[in-house]
Amino acid sequence: MRIPLRLRLRRTRGRLLRRLVVTLVVLLAALCTAAVVAYRMTGIPEPHPETVTQSTVFLDDKGSYLGRRGPVDRQEVPLSQVPRYVQDAVIAAENRSFRTDDGVSPRAVARAVLASLTGGERQGGSTITQQYVKNALLSPEQSLSRKAREALIAIKLDRTRSKDDILAGYLNTVYFGRGSAGIEAAARNYFGVDTRNLTVSQGAALASIVNIPSYYEKAGSDPEVTATLRARWEWVLDAMAAGGAITPKQRADAAFPAFRFYPPGTTDGQRQYMIDVAAKEAADRLGITEDQLARDGYTVHTTFDLALQDATTEAVKDTADTKNTQDTKDGRGNKDGKGVTLHTAVVAIKPGDGAVRLLYGGADYARQPFNDAVGGAVEAGTALDPFAAARLDAPLAYLRKTAAPTPLQLASAYAAVAANGLYAAPYTVTKITRDGRPVYTTHPDTRRALDEKDAFMVNTLMSKTGTTDKEAIPSALPVQKIPQLFFTAGAGGGITRRTVWSTGLDSQLTLTVALFADHPGKRKNTTAPAQLPNDPPPAESAQETTAEIWRLATSGTG
Secondary structure (H helix, E strand, C coil): CCCHHHHHEEEEEEEHHHHHHHHHHHHHHHHHHHHHHHHHHCCCCCCHHHHECEEECCCCCCCCCCECCCCCCCCCCCHHHHHHHHHHHHHHHHHCCCCCCCCHHHHHHHHHHHHHHHHCCCCCCHHHHHHHHHHHHHHCCCCCHHEEEEHHHHHHHHCCCCCHHHHHHHCCCCEEEEEEEHHHHHHHHHCCCCCCCCHHHHHHHHHHHHHCCHHHHHCCHHHHHHHHHHHHHHHHHHHHHHCCCCCCHHHHHHCCCCCCCCCCCCHHHHHHHHHHHHHHHHHHHHCCCCCHHHCCCCCEECCCCHHHHHHHHHHHHHHHHHCCHCCCCCCCCCCCCCCCEEEEEEEEEEECCEEEEEEEEECCCCCCCCHHHHHHHCCCHHHHHEEECCCCCCCHHHCCCCCCCCHHHHHHHHHHHHHHCCCECCCCCCEEECCCCCEEECCCCCCCCCCHHHHHHHHHHHHHHCCCCCCCCCCCCCHCCCCCCEEEEEECCCCCCEEEEEECCCCCCCEEEEEEEEEEEEECEEEEECCCCCCCCCCHHHHHHHHHHHHHHHHCCC
8 A cells, every 4th residue: 555645754754854963963063173173274374574574764853753764664563552542443443342252253254255155346344353364464365265264363363362462463564555554654654643642533543544545545635535534533433432442521522633744745755865864874883784774673863853954945945946047157157057957955063973963965856866965076165265274184184185075074074163173973873773672872973183273273264254243144144043153155256156155153053055056968967067046146145045044943943
């Protein structure tokens, strides 16, 4: 007798369910075993070389940021130097469960798997731990296998390292835009401060930028971008207040921060002249190459006064804008101003010490990377006459052998006169640190190059041929700021001036301004000396420029 199908199914249902349960258990066990094996076999890779490479940063004499050297703009800072509210801002913006999660977001992983299988759009929402793994430890490849490996490494990282270690690694490698890799570079490029000095508002702004750094980097210069960022900034602050990271008063008092303009202006590019000199000196002091210096994350403290440098750049620019080169004669005396370029070099040195406070090497580093103040051989003419009868010991003895010293060399000689014959080797680096520890400290290198009688004689000769009468000092210089000596000389005379050297000096400062001109030479990529423009008179122009910079240097601008 044939058994009905319904009856047969009823009789075998229990057996089928048992088989299905056994199959699911075996499959689940296999998956768990595979996951455990994969977890144990998955190691935590070392960070990519480019994510641990650090740039070298240059600071002025007050600690203000001058610029950097290196393939990436990045400097590591310990988490202890990142204010807690900045840490909390990043967590509020990127991963609010960071302090308590297991390093992965199951929802984010599921969305990524679905997107990979269906060919959908790239999915975000990863935890901070996953972002750190993706950015610093793995390739940017978008594949299912890489996403799975990312999750495994994130879990393992979360179990083997502290949350603070993971957050520190993330903050030191995540990209913030404006070429900034890591929080320290971002703090400087957006706000001109170190990480430890970020305010609540600034920290929330940087945390907001991480989401789309290539878009938000224009904040402060693009109104639409700024408005969009401001809305996200408000959202981050609200989350911080809701989570207790900041007080209601801190939230109420928060004001949207002002950003440094992007891209940087002309004075930022002009600073490269200073960085060139300081980088070479720093590498020499450490006994390494400039390439090594640029990659090893040093902080170079310099002698430069950034405020004075920027003010000098504007002062020289204003003077240059008034000059008329139509009456300039070329080097052969022909009245033809075509192609004539006027150069200004400025050096300020501390007598008896050698610290270079100011180094203006040219108007535009992008067009002329050659530093006129350090490498330009400028015809001295009568500027050397006061030294003619003096006995010069090393290193000033070279003045006997050259008719065209560099502005730095002649300024150093004048500084020795201001220091009663004590020559101090010029230097631009005061200290070099790495990871917060000093690795080099400068000690002034001084020696007697003139005895005191000869120094007095040179000073007297400069006084006789220079300007010391208060009525003859340019009006830009207040009486109380008149230097001990104001001396102007150069090569050529009358309407055939080729160079002008103007110097102000006292026991605290020696300031030298050199004016000269050139035009294209007969051979390709060469130049030849040209006569200076006569309108306004070059000597008068040099004196006014020197007086204005002296006023800036001694009035607290620097």
